[in-house]
Structure formats: structure tokens, C-alpha cells
Amino acid sequence: MPLPRPIQLNVKQDSYLAAGLDRRRSVFNWIASLSSHAMSIAKPLKSYRWTAGIPRITSSKNMKNESRSSSIARVITSWPFLFFLSTLLLNDWLLKYAFPGTVTGKLSDFAGIAVVGTLAMSIWPKRLLTVSFVIAAGFIWWKAPLSQIAIDALNRLMPGRIGRTVDYTDLVALCVLAVCPHLSSCAERYSLFSQSTQTTLRLPLFCAAIFAITGTSYIPTRDAYSMRKTSSSVAFHRDQVADAIAQVMKQEGLECMDCSRPLETAKYSGRGLLARYTFSEQNAVLFQVEAWPDGLNFGASGKDKADALREKLKSLMAKRFNGLEYVEPLNPER
Secondary structure, three states, X not given: OOOOOOOOOOHHXXXXXXXXXXXXXXXXXXXXXXXXXXXXXXXXXXXXXXXXXXXXXXXXXXXXXXXXXXXXXXXXXXXXXXXXXHHHHHHHHHHHHHOXXXXXXXXXXXXXHHHHHHHHHHXXXXXXXXXXXXXXXXXXXXXXXXXXXXXXXXXXXXXXXXXXXXXXXXXXXXXXXXXXXXXXXXXXXXXXXXXXXXXXXXXXXXXXXXXXXXXXXXOOEEEEEEEEEOOOOOOOOHHHHHHHHHHHXXXXXXXXXXXXXXXXXXXXXXXXXXXXXXXXXXXXXXXXEEEOOOHHHOOXXXXXHHHHHHHHHHHHHHXXXXXXXXXXXXXXXX
């Protein structure tokens, strides 16, 4: 059987085949290069959004800002934040003046720290310890005597006097910071509104929060005076004096908060007034009065209330008793 003849390749055809392979290889290389270049361009891009059929490219930085804005919107529209914000505004501008005392004073501290802590932790969610430390340090400084220098400087520049009570028991309000991380990170669980409504309410509620946080308490008008006998021969019956004082307080709408020892001391409160009287050993009665303006500073001022109470006390005491004199400091703190 004869052997098959060897196949002879045509040199011209072989060159055409090699050229075709080179062209295909170059096309593949070009496509790979184009894909690599496209990926390098698209790397800093987060997503594409379509607006009216036109693709809009959003960078990762803008997406991060939008994510933070959405987080803030969810937090400030959640019902716990709205509860704390409403409590702070209502207490600072109404309840504190209508019912002055320990409860309304402490309530502002708790609500204020909750608002500040929750809002700050939603803005800086990765710095919870730093935010907590700054808030705690600032609150301690505000409640300490060291802040009086800054308060005095502001009072020289502002038309109204601001202040605070140095009471270290107020520091217990810092315990609210423990729940602020949960309220800021789980705000979606407590959401009351849709996403579109959250976006609409974001700016007004943020401004309301800043207003409530920066709103400081005005110093109440303080009065201190006394009524005493002009001579030792004048009778000074404590029970009659206490009854006269109680009558004036009732006319002014004040209720007795501590009347267990009316022949020694008593405290009345109501309508933005806090009045206390104390009998001294020299047959004199000493008065200490604190008066706040009406809510939102509309209506009677603290000074007007304190003046009205003082004049009624002087008038009734002059009618009922003889031989009494009215004494007040030359430079009263008002």
C-alpha cells in the first residue's frame, strides 16, 4: 500500500492565516485595554441615577453626604427625638416659668442632653466616645463656677441677663448619654414619617433643635427685703403676720409648697413666682422672692411680678399692723 503524500502548505495561505490571528489578537488586546481604562474611570463612581431619561453620575463623596443627611433626617423625625425636643421647648419657655422648682429645672437638663447627644451622634456616628466626652465635659464646665467668667462677658454684651444654677446634682442628667447611641443608630425603627416627609421636615426640625439647644435660661428677678418692729413696745404676733402673708399669696395665685412651720418659715410658688419668708429672732420677717417672665417672654416681666407682690405685702401689712417698717438693701440684686 503506497504511503500518503505529505501535505504541502502554501506559503501565501499561511501568511494570510498568521495575519488574521494577529488582527484578532490585536482586537482582543484593544478590547481588554478599553475595559481596563473604563474600569479605572468608573472606580471612584458609586452609582448612576437617571433623571428625565438622562444618566447623572454621583460621586462617592456626594453619596456619603447624602447618606449622612438621610441619617440625620431619620434621627430628627423619630418619635424619641421629637419627644425630647418638644419637652425641652415646652419646659424652657412655659413650664419653668409657670411651675418654677426642682422638677422643671432638672427636666431641661435631661431633655437638653438627649437632644444634643442624639443629634451629635447622628452627625458623627463613628466618634461616639469623642462626642460623649465633649458633651459631658461641656456640661460639667457649664455647671461649674468656672463658666461664670464667660456668662458675665455675655451679659455685658446681651440686652437680657443669662445664667444657670451651680448645682452638681444636675450632673445626673449625663446618664441620658447612654441611650443616645441606640436612638441615633436605630432611628429607622422609631420613624413616624415616610422618606419624602423626612426630607421635607429635616431643615425645620434641625433649626428648631439648634434653637432649643442654644436657648439659654434668663436669670429670674430676685428681691430681698424685710419688715420689722420699730420699737420693742410694738406687739409682733407671728400667727397674724403669717395669716396676712398667706392672704396676699393667695390673691397673687401662689400656693404654699412648704407650710409645715408657718410660724418659722414657709415657701409659696405659682405664676412664675417663688416666694419664701422667714421669721428672725429680732421680731422681723425676711422675704426672698424670685420672679420669671411669662412664657416666651410675653406678658408680665419678672420685675413686674416681683414689684406687684412687694407692693401688696407692704399695703396689707401697713393696714393690719402698726409700728412696722419696711427695709430693703441699698443695692438690691434685680
